[in-house]
Structures are given as C-alpha cells and as structure tokens.
Amino acid sequence: MQIEKFYYDNKIVKAFGLATIVFGIVGMLAGLWAAIQIYYPASSLNLPATTFGRMRPLHTNAIIFAFVGNASFAGIYYSLQRLCKARMFSDKLSWVHFWGWQLIIAAAAITLLMGKTTGKEYAELEWPIDIAITLVWVIFGINMFGTIIKRREKHLYVAIWFYIATWVTVALLHIVNSVEIPVSFMKSYSWYAGVQDALVQWWYGHNAVAFFLTTPVLGLMYYFLPKAANRPVYSYRLSIIHFWALIFIYIWAGPHHLLYTALPDWAQSLGVVFSIMLIAPSWGGMLNGLFTLRGAWDKVKEDPVLKFMVVAITCYGMATFEGPLLSLKNVNAISHFSDWTIAHVHIGGLGWNGFLAFAILYYMIPKMWGTELYSKKLAQNHFWLGTIGIILYAVPLYWAGFEQSLMWKSFTPEGQLRFQFMETVTNIIPMYVSRSVGGGLYLVGALMMVYNLYKTMVKGTFIPNEAAEAAPMIKETHAKKEYWHRVIERRPVTLLVLSLIVVAIGGAIEFLPTFLVKSNVPTIASVKPYTPLELQGRDIYLREGCYTCHSQMVRPFRDEVARYGEYSKAGEFVYDHPFQWGSKRTGPDLAREGGKYPDSWHYNHMYDPRSMSPGSVMPQYPWLLDDALDTASTPAKIRAMRTLGVPYPDGYDKIANRDLMQQADSIAASLKRDKIKTPSNVEIIALIAYLQRLGTDIKTDPAKAEAATVNP
Amino acid sequence: MKFIHYLEKIKNVDLLGLISLSIFFLFFAIMLTWVFRANKQKLKEIGRIPLDH
Numbered sequence: 001m002q003i004e005k006f007y008y009d010n011k012i013v014k015a016f017g018l019a020t021i022v023f024g025i026v027g028m029l030a031g032l033w034a035a036i037q038i039y040y041p042a043s044s045l046n047l048p049a050t051t052f053g054r055m056r057p058l059h060t061n062a063i064i065f066a067f068v069g070n071a072s073f074a075g076i077y078y079s080l081q082r083l084c085k086a087r088m089f090s091d092k093l094s095w096v097h098f099w100g101w102q103l104i105i106a107a108a109a110i111t112l113l114m115g116k117t118t119g120k121e122y123a124e125l126e127w128p129i130d131i132a133i134t135l136v137w138v139i140f141g142i143n144m145f146g147t148i149i150k151r152r153e154k155h156l157y158v159a160i161w162f163y164i165a166t167w168v169t170v171a172l173l174h175i176v177n178s179v180e181i182p183v184s185f186m187k188s189y190s191w192y193a194g195v196q197d198a199l200v201q202w203w204y205g206h207n208a209v210a211f212f213l214t215t216p217v218l219g220l221m222y223y224f225l226p227k228a229a230n231r232p233v234y235s236y237r238l239s240i241i242h243f244w245a246l247i248f249i250y251i252w253a254g255p256h257h258l259l260y261t262a263l264p265d266w267a268q269s270l271g272v273v274f275s276i277m278l279i280a281p282s283w284g285g286m287l288n289g290l291f292t293l294r295g296a297w298d299k300v301k302e303d304p305v306l307k308f309m310v311v312a313i314t315c316y317g318m319a320t321f322e323g324p325l326l327s328l329k330n331v332n333a334i335s336h337f338s339d340w341t342i343a344h345v346h347i348g349g350l351g352w353n354g355f356l357a358f359a360i361l362y363y364m365i366p367k368m369w370g371t372e373l374y375s376k377k378l379a380q381n382h383f384w385l386g387t388i389g390i391i392l393y394a395v396p397l398y399w400a401g402f403e404q405s406l407m408w409k410s411f412t413p414e415g416q417l418r419f420q421f422m423e424t425v426t427n428i429i430p431m432y433v434s435r436s437v438g439g440g441l442y443l444v445g446a447l448m449m450v451y452n453l454y455k456t457m458v459k460g461t462f463i464p465n466e467a468a469e470a471a472p473m474i475k476e477t478h479a480k481k482e483y484w485h486r487v488i489e490r491r492p493v494t495l496l497v498l499s500l501i502v503v504a505i506g507g508a509i510e511f512l513p514t515f516l517v518k519s520n521v522p523t524i525a526s527v528k529p530y531t532p533l534e535l536q537g538r539d540i541y542l543r544e545g546c547y548t549c550h551s552q553m554v555r556p557f558r559d560e561v562a563r564y565g566e567y568s569k570a571g572e573f574v575y576d577h578p579f580q581w582g583s584k585r586t587g588p589d590l591a592r593e594g595g596k597y598p599d600s601w602h603y604n605h606m607y608d609p610r611s612m613s614p615g616s617v618m619p620q621y622p623w624l625l626d627d628a629l630d631t632a633s634t635p636a637k638i639r640a641m642r643t644l645g646v647p648y649p650d651g652y653d654k655i656a657n658r659d660l661m662q663q664a665d666s667i668a669a670s671l672k673r674d675k676i677k678t679p680s681n682v683e684i685i686a687l688i689a690y691l692q693r694l695g696t697d698i699k700t701d702p703a704k705a706e707a708a709t710v711n712p
Numbered sequence: 713m714k715f716i717h718y719l720e721k722i723k724n725v726d727l728l729g730l731i732s733l734s735i736f737f738l739f740f741a742i743m744l745t746w747v748f749r750a751n752k753q754k755l756k757e758i759g760r761i762p763l764d765h
Contacts, residue, residue, distance in 0.1 A: 083761060157761040226762045236759035237747055244743045502739070509732050 016074035027062030053545025089146025119542035162219030177204035194573025234291035251506035256327030275327035282320030304379035315351025340401030369460030385445035392438030400431035537690030551582035565592035592695035600674035
C-alpha cells in the first residue's frame, strides 16, 4: 500500500494557543479586580463599566469562553489532526473559526462592559452574539467532522468521542437556553419565565461546566497525558465506560443548583440522585488518568507538563467529589448562596482547567517550535506559585462560606436572629483579602509562563506545517468491502447521533413535566405583571448585574423567613423574563425587598451604600441619579412581553409611557417629602419602583399566600 | 406563551416514570455488555493510537 505524505497545520494551533495566553491573563486580571472590589469597593472607580456587576460577568465569560475555549480549540486542533493522521479538513474553515471566535470574544467584552446582558449567568451575551456563536460553532463542527471523515486511522480514539460529545451538547445547550425575544439590537427577553427559566438556565449552566469545561478537557487529558508520559492510558475499556456514563448522567444533575427553591420537589430530587451517581464516572476518569502514570512517577518529578497534569487531574477528582456532596440537600442548605460555591468552582477552574491548559501549552509550544522548553526551573516555579495560589484562594473561601452560612442561621436563645447580615459580611473580609492574594499569586505564575513560552518561541523555529506520513484507510474494492468501509465512515456520525440522544433524554424528562404539568407552577391570583416603570427598573437591575451579588429566592428555612420574610413561591415568578433568583448572596436576598425601606433610603443607598449601611461592600451607583431613563424603549418592551404571554391589555404599549410617567412623578414626590430633589425621568426612579415592588404581590392578602402553597 | 397542560390529559401518565427507569437501566446494561465483550487486544491497540505518530 502507498504511504501518503501530508502536513499537520501548526499555524492554527499557534493562533489558538496565543489567544489562550492573552485571554487567560485578561480573564484572570478581571477576576482579581472583581475580587478586590468585594473588600475595597472604591476600586470600582465609580464607573459603570468597571463595577463588580459588569466586571464579574466579564471575568466568567473571559475565563470560560476565551481562556478555556481557546485552550480547548488549540488542543483539539493539535490532537485531532494527529489522532486522525490527517490535516484539518479545511484551512479556510479553521481560520474562519479562529477569527469568528475572537470577534465574538471582543464583542462580548465590549457589550458586557456596556451593560448589555440577558441577565442569565454564563449566558449573558445578547442575541446577535448568540447567533454568531451558533454560526461559528457550526463551522467548527464541519471542520472537525470533515477531518474525521478524511482520516487515515481506522479507529476513533476516545479523545475524539469527547470532542464530538462536546460539540453536539454545547450546540443543544446554547440553542435551547438562548431562545429569546429581541426587543432591539442588543436587548432581548428570555422566552422562558420564572421557574421554567430557572430550570432551563441551570440545566444549561450545569452542563456548560460539563460540556465546555469538562468533556473537551477530558479529551485533551486522554491525548496529552499518554503523550507526555509516553505510555498508553491505564485502561481503554474504562475510558469507554467513563465517556458514556459521564455524558448520560451529567445532563440530569442541573436541578441541584435549585435545591430548596420554588422548583418542584421531584425535579430537585432527580437532580440530587444523578449528582451522587456522577461520582462514579468522574472518579473512574480521574483514576484512569492517575493510574496511567503508574511506574512513571519518577518522570513527574522532572517534567513540568506531567506535574501540572497530576494536580489538574487531582483537582478534577476533588471538585467532582465535592460537587455531589454539595448537591445533597442538607449540605446545600449551608453551602448555597455562600462563598463555598465560589471556592468549589475555583478548584475546578484554577486547578483542573487552568493547570491542564498550562500543561498542554508547555507540551505543544516546544514541540511546534522544534526545541526544548526555555526553562524547566521557571516552569517548576510557576507550578508551585500556582498550587500555593489555589490553596490560598480556596481554603479561606471554604472557611468564609461555612462560617458566614452558619452565622446566617444562628439564633439567640430568645429566638432572635443573632447576627445582622452586615456583621456576617464584615466578619469574612480577611478571607476575601486572602483569596485575592491567592489569585494574585496564580496570576504571577501565569505571567512567568508567558515569559518562559516567549523565550522558548524565540529559541526555536516555528514549524508551520509538520510533515507526517501514513497509509490511507483501505479503499473499497468490491461490494462487501464497500459496505464495511461505509460503516466505518459513518461511525463518527453514529457517535454524534448517539451522543445527542443520550444527552437529550435527561433534559427531556426534566423539562416536559415542568412545562406541561399545571400543578408544578401553582398560579397566584394577586401576582400581576410589572408596571412599565418597574419593567424599566428591572432592566436596569439586569444591566448593572445586581444578580451577581443578590438573590431573589427566600428558601423555606427558619432563618431566611425570619430575616427576609415569607419564603418564595413558584407562582410569584410567572412574569419574570428572565428569572433573577441569583446564585450568591454577597449582599442580602431581595425577594421581599419591596416596602422594607422608604424610597429615599434606596436613593441615598444607591448614591453611597455606606451612608445608609455602614460597613457595606456594595459599589456606588452615582450615574443612576443623573442618567435619563430611556422611555423610548417602553412600547417595544411591552410588545415583547405580550408576545411572551404577559397579560398587558391590548394596545397597552401605546399608553404605557403615560402610566410610567405617572408612577415616576409619584416616586419623585415621595422623595421630595424626604428632602431629595430629583427630576422624575432619571434611572434611579425606575430602579426604586422595581425594588419597592419586589415580593409585595403576595403581601396584599395573607390568605392568598397561604393558598399558593396548596396545589389547585 | 401559554403552556397547555397536556400531561394531565394523558391516561396512565405514570408510564413516563417507568419508561425513564427502563431507559436508564437499559443504557447501562447495553453499554457494559458492549464494553466487556469487546476484543481486549483491539482495545489495547486503540489505546496506543496517540503514541504511534
């Protein structure tokens, strides 16, 4: 048989690799800045773009989609070509994918800092960018499948399975969760409302962790770990079980983000059960990785690539053990809304994703530049700085989460809440400081890597097209062989379809009843749509990212009911497009904020939170007091809400602004009584209207709130 | 958007739960049977793919 000569495309890997480095540093800087703001609010600079509520989504999006995304693409383009013994299907598509993705990142950075957001965590990007993501993802898919189909290696190695599952599932998650009604360019409302929106969002959020931060990276592990250790994976059989069990079980676990919320109980339980089961495939994968190094631990001592991988895989094991524990209801009752979750996520983010990305960069760059790493010693130092950084980051936050949560739940013997919310915040500020020191060390380590890799590149000579040779796959010569060949060629597509079915099952079984069974979302007659002014105020709440620090979900616990008021009911959120339950309480819950304080309190509090609550770590929002409210958008917003089924009367869009001004004038008048002079057409007025509305619908009649707990 | 309450109109809607459980069981039964009946030598070969280039 004729041996064919061909070339691997290293240029595209280089491009994605460089993007990984650049966006990694940017994303970490944004994270560090956000972390410092938590204990030093003045570092928000009092500018809208640099305030925590916009900086935090920038950080998460940059790390997830720009840093880990680009790292995965670099690793996939490198390994896929070599595992298929073929150059990428089309150089042109590779570059469209690369530049398309970078443009999306740039657009994301600009729009997030401008406050253009859907208000759904990790899916903040607005609809035009969502469409662009879909298109670029399809291009990536065509390029990947094209390469797989023209491969010279008969078998699809397990890493490729993980890549395929990643592609198909991310497509499914992104499309389902991003269904939204455009109101204008860069503004849309989620198609789903309240409980249903929450379920879809956390099905997405949880599985974005699974299929954007885990499966592609596991694929990379299954390729780069054997390469770096120069031995095959411990058990290939185990890797097959790992793959199928992981993608099947993962998709069900989303509801564990909504324990004790207004989500129907059966869905919560399903989420818990599947989360516990996840330990098995996750640890199967981790052990498979670590056992691959059996008899090669002496190499780990010498080789920075393996060092980073060992810690990455260990962190994967820790995070996937902790995750199921956190999804137990009794543990979640303590951990949820606290910094515990943030610590957990960063074991995964800094340890698993970050360290694995560093490992493959340290592996690929010397190889592609035909040289050795510039300084092993520097890489070792990076390793230690990073590891110590992770510990200094995570341990204080675990402590902070646990301690704050117990303080929230603490009562005096007389039955009063023992601590004000503020006391529980100021108490953990030293832990916040330590966290940012840990993050800072991690960033310094990453900067050392940048220098080391730069010197490596200068030392070597880049090989844009790496020569390779292999025999082509057997071509069909007669009927029987043709059949056999077709089956082989069809296998990646079969795999794609099977993966899609497997991941769709879990979603469907959870979604259908929540959407279709009436008793799952009991309606409450006194819950009415937002007034136009409140709706505008709600959009300001979204724009400023208030949900990044405030929840709107009172769980049915004694302390939460005592602190915030009546626990939240599913029926209260039926007009919430999108839902704003939040996932973290850096500040107190706002579900029952309405009527707690006078309008003037909110006005002063937004101008300078510390004037109203001394010790507060909330940023200032001075621009809300000056910026005029955009009332031109009101009719379009009302029309969009009507399309979504919110029962505004016919033709209300035309007169909505009249009601809006009326309500604004009354708030301005109430402020005037408290000696605050303000025009009624500024943004703060709308925000006050919204905050004063929160949770008041069921306060009107206690009997109705009672009725809501009983299914109709 | 109005969601019509289809499921309440279905007779024997409990079947949904039974189907779910069966899918779950069958999935693992089939997968494990397939994996453990696979040719060991072949799996070993495939496991070496990353190393032979």
